[in-house]
Amino acid sequence: MEPLNILISAYACRPGEGSEPGVGWHTIQEVAKYHNVWVLTRQNNRPIIEAQLNQNPITKVQVIYCEPPSWLRPLHLKKKLVYLHYYLWQIAAYLVAKKLQETINFHIVHHVTYVRHSTPSFLALLPIPFLWGPVGGGESAPKAFWKDFGWRGIMYEIMRDIARTLGELDPFVKLTAQRSILARGTTAETTQRLRKLGAKNVEILSQLGLSDLEITQLSKLAESPPKIIRFISIGRLLHWKGFHLVLPAFAKAQLPENAEYWIVGNGPERSRLETLAKQLKIDDQVIFHNQLSRAETLTKLSECVSLVHPSLHESGGLVCLEAMAAGRPVICLNLGGPALIVSEDVGFKVEANNPDQVINDLANAMTILANDNHLWKQKSDRSRARVKNLYSWQKKGQELANLYEKIHNSNNSV
Structure with a gap:
């Protein structure tokens, strides 16, 4: 050339x-x-x-x-x-x-x-x-x-x-x-x-x-699957990030009693989300972390089974790539950039018709991932391969x- x-x-x-x-x-x-x-x-x-x-x-x-x-x-x-x-x-x-x-x-x-x-x-x-x-x-x-x-x-x-x-x-x-x-x-x-x-x-x-170095570093996180069922969302706490949809979905999902939902980030929606967690009586299972360094965030990610990323409009979604490279299946909405990054064989893409439907489908996806170890491992392996091959x-x-x-x-x- x-x-x-x-x-x-x-x-x-x-x-x-x-x-x-x-x-x-x-x-x-x-x-x-x-x-x-x-x-x-x-x-x-x-x-x-x-x-x-x-x-x-x-x-x-x-x-x-x-x-x-x-x-x-x-x-x-x-x-x-x-x-x-x-x-x-x-x-x-x-x-x-x-x-x-x-x-x-x-x-x-x-x-x-x-x-x-x-x-x-x-x-x-x-x-x-x-x-x-x-x-x-x-x-x-x-x-x-x-x-x-x-x-x-x-x-x-x-x-x-x-x-x-x-x-x-x-x-x-x-x-x-x-x-x-x-x-x-x-x-x-x-x-x-x-x-x-x-x-x-x-x-x-x-x-x-992602650079080859980042892919290699993130793949090491996949070597130790989490022992506790935890879901995580990462990002600024803004209305369009859709975290308010995950809380009722988590409450509705069929999960072990010790299951947790972690939210990493700061933003104006923090108090609203905390109030919602209390109303749903899941505040003892929902843990809010402040904005963390990238290394700290990835450590938290490695302790969870899946990234839940319900963004309602986004052209990118870098955190989805990072989660996939770490072998953590992504649950997202079938909208914007995340819908392009995440395919059905590596994660779950939920249609976004209305809030009730999204909450039900998010709850169903979390239930499936939490109760099917074989499927989780399949999606984990395929997530890593997709990032390496395409991104x-x-x-x-x-x-x-x-x-x-x-x-x-x-x-x-x-």
Whole structure:
């Protein structure tokens, strides 16, 4: 394979982190094994990236740090304004890339992060093939579940939907979709929106992965199956995470008397969940842990039989991958990113028609896993194999490098 010159846009890009920064870093790290890579990213990523590259140089990577005008930089420090900073950063990145293109002759430009479909990438305006994503954000909590959100939760969902709709009306978002040679969505919901925006070539692909080192470390947790029936949910305690659905399901499931349900994380829903546990008379079996370090969280995970992840809208679901790599079958809703990551042979995907139905089906899944050791072992082994086969960053990087080659050859043959 002859190395190509690849320009990558990675607003979020930091080694040693999960979520979006991890997606950005792992993508460039793996692609650089095959091609020459130039990365556009934020200035505030410089210290950690340069420290990593000084310790472990990557010869085929050049990092270009760019920012909007200095008076706009404080925007990224304010959570509510970060997406405005991100939008303006896209313009700055395009201006830098346009000058670079005059001397470097990039073969392909790839937008990697943010994983967000409702903000444009002005790099699509460059006169070279543009690969968009995977991008997400097209997911919404089914309306049947809104009645349990409270007025704050409902307002959050309304404002989220409005913001996404306004983003999709942006002519530059439509132009980004229309100029993409391939647009990848993280979920079925997002791929539908990409097509409506005008993307002609669309496919579904999770943005998530685990390094081979992470897969090896997590697989060691699978070597010691838990002796007590415990279920665990991990994440911020927010209305759309759906933890309020798991508590009545746990109360309803046919479980041993010493069974427990652990919740790891902090958030505004904490008091509501504690009250609900008392009302259901399971507060002696429900244990709330505060937000823990990754190592502490994984230790807790290893002491449980299954991750219950009832998120009502999510484009990713990294914790599902981590649980599967640790041999812990995942019980999730058949929505968003988790529905793509988890297949029926490795876990349970519960349809999300209404709260009562979800509670019943979650309870049934917990009952089955708690009382069928053979099935648990089957799903545990298959979970580990699925992560290794489909979600290794090494394999994803190789597939992406091959895709670049395919796009380049196809473009040259036209």
